[in-house]
Amino acid sequence: MDLTAKARLLGATLLLSSAGYALPAWATDAKQLALEIEPKVIQWRRDLHQHPELSNREFRTGKLIATHLRSLGLEVQTGVAHTGVVAMLRGGKPGPLIALRADMDALPVTEKVDLPFASKATDSYRGQSVGVMHACGHDTHVAMLMGVAENLVQLKDSLAGDVMFIFQPAEEGAPEGEEGGAELMLKQGLFAERKPQQVFGMHVTSSLPSGVIGVRAGPAMASEDSFTIEVTGRQTHGSRPWNGVDPIVASAQIINGVQTIISRQVDVTKAPAVVSFGAINGGIRSNIIPDRVELIGTIRSFDQQMRADIKLKLAEMSSLLAKSVGASATTEIHQGYPVLVNNPELVAQMKPVLASVVGDARLIEPGLITGAEDFAYYALEAPGMFFFLGVTPEGQDPKTAASNHSPEFYVDEAALRVGVEAMTKVAMTALGARP
Template sequence: MHPSSIALLLTSSLVGLASLSTDMAHAATPTAAELTAQVEQKVITWRRDLHQHPELSNREFRTSKVIEKHLKSLGLEVETGVAHTGVVAILKGGKPGPLIGLRADMDALPVTEVVDLPFASKAKDKYRGQDVGVMHACGHDTHVAMLMGVAENLVKVKDSLAGDVMFIFQPAEEGAPEGEEGGAQLMLKQGLFAKRKPDQVFGMHVTSSMPAGMIGLRSGPAMASEDSFTIKVTGRQTHGSRPWAGVDPIVAAAQIITGVQTIISRQVDVTKAPAVVSFGAINGGIRSNIIPDEVELIGTIRTFDQPMRAEIKLKLAEIAELQAKTLGATATTTIEEGYPVTVNNPELVALMRPVVESVVGKANLIEPGLITGAEDFSYYALETPGMFFFLGVTPRDQDHKTAPSNHSPSFFVDESALKVGVQTMTQVALSALGQ
């Protein structure tokens, strides 16, 4: 054979081997879409089981067992009993690299379900001393099921991952029962990030405010901080026919409510960030002809800026005290600090937005407006760069603008959206770990 022919044959063989090697490598590493197709039905089955067996905050005992069993079946290192019922698992990738955290919340709400489903919740429990129905009215059952699916996906390709994954199944996002600690804050307090802090942390939440399969992702402040307050207004009881003989705390409370409205409308710079102060209850008095000794006001503060948050709290207490004083009454303000502002790290969002778009397409990725609801994912994002995004779950043939909202007894999830959530979170994780 002529030397040139031998060289040509060798070159062709090498090209063929290189092509075969590339094809084999591709075949050995399934895509996020391929992985999700394999696990989609499992995710739906898990979700339905969890939906039928909801558990209130810090009481997610059965839920944690379901999660633990699945994660151990995948061969992961699993820790249970974190912040009462939380489950944490570590997946070690085949190559060195960063640690990322993926979080799902587990708890249900004291809501009686009215949706006609074969797997509708019939669960009952006690909440603040009352018998209540229990329902996954905020979609945390879907969060757990989707993260279980993501865990299975990533285990299948762990050898190709350049880094590790911390799966965080968190209890009590809706708030711990009175007198208890819970949620993200307690997980961190107990050392969740102590041994090794994730370099990035990701979370996802379903919402009825978008059509099924759409993703909402916002850079910077995304969800508000939340603080609850109680104002006790004390006067002096007297007969309703002789108000001058006492001090009327009802009138003082009314003055306080009116005065507090000027905090947002006149005293803080709302061009910097929006804010809300709302009163949710007024309790005081028992008869039409008795002016009581005391009136209690309770409410909430929502902000998107930490300095403004502190300013509003100071002004609230000041207005309450001074307004009461002008009428001879006294006012004591107690503020229970809630969740911080949920802030999406701008650099991380800029990095991951094209990744999310590659899954859902440009038309299905939106930047939602600021959300005055609060989320304790915010605590993780204070510790390390975080990204929290939303998955629409309202059926496409319904108007998402009028669909029953999260926390409604009529809250409904179009399960076709779950595969979008699983694929998106899987792709985000793969991209964060060099895939």
């Protein structure tokens, strides 16, 4: 049966994308709406970029989002997980609920990019005055999802279901002593009344050329756990080490020995993992052996069972290695984000949709990313898909471009239209606005 006959049979008009996939007629509408709203998205992004706010302090950002969503006639809830905004769009036909998420917070980074809308903001972070910058692109995520919301409102009659828009604070981590982010939103009952059938998120990245989309099925981003190991010895004069117990030597044994957890004690053919030490704190003079050393570091993995095993082995090995030289070691694990797993069936369903936006050649499968993302919590509750949008300008090598979290992180705003179109099409496909 040819496409025209099939379209008549289904009561819809089908189009062929540049990638050769059969697309419903609304695909043209989504592309046109993305073009039309592009100036507003860029304006929102620049305003947000110029006025960044740290985690759990996104008060101005939340107010801007809520005002826009209310102007669209959506049901809006504010103050979720401190500063988050959640809005509901009711489709024109009955159907399931899906969720679209954007994160809102900036980083304690002083901007070095020469832009007319560069951030001059400062704030207090861990007791220090710091510059504040959207160095990870969350300003673009908010602006794009605001644009998607406006577009879907215009197309709502074709939606067989509802859309929950999640504007989430504190993805970069809540301040010390506070809760926040996706975990707190869920704890406060985000999905309690009605759980979405699918949840989607998008993140800009300098590691891809502008407008290229990357998505990977299965484990995509690592879990993240930090740890503190306190090594205790007995202080003595550096000239008479036999009169004490040297926690520095014990720490050296631990640092070297722990590396064998990855190289010898876990199945790295199943999934990669990393244990890294980030700081060693202990001692004050060249001729005093201290009584205590603190080691801090991070664990990254892509398998939940492997993650648990590494944490157990880290604590056990640290204690035994310290004991072998007469010291003691206590390990404290600070549990972070879980493994971000993209639902394979959902990714398979949406790949043709993403390809219709950028073409087959510009839809890639990225490698495993050892960075972490708290979108992973949503994907534990419902089938999820998290994809990446390249923002490094044409003519610049993404391999040498300033990375996310850099004070020189730069976004090619031409990519934002691509992100709006992609998320709009994903949402409409998920809600049956297709033959």
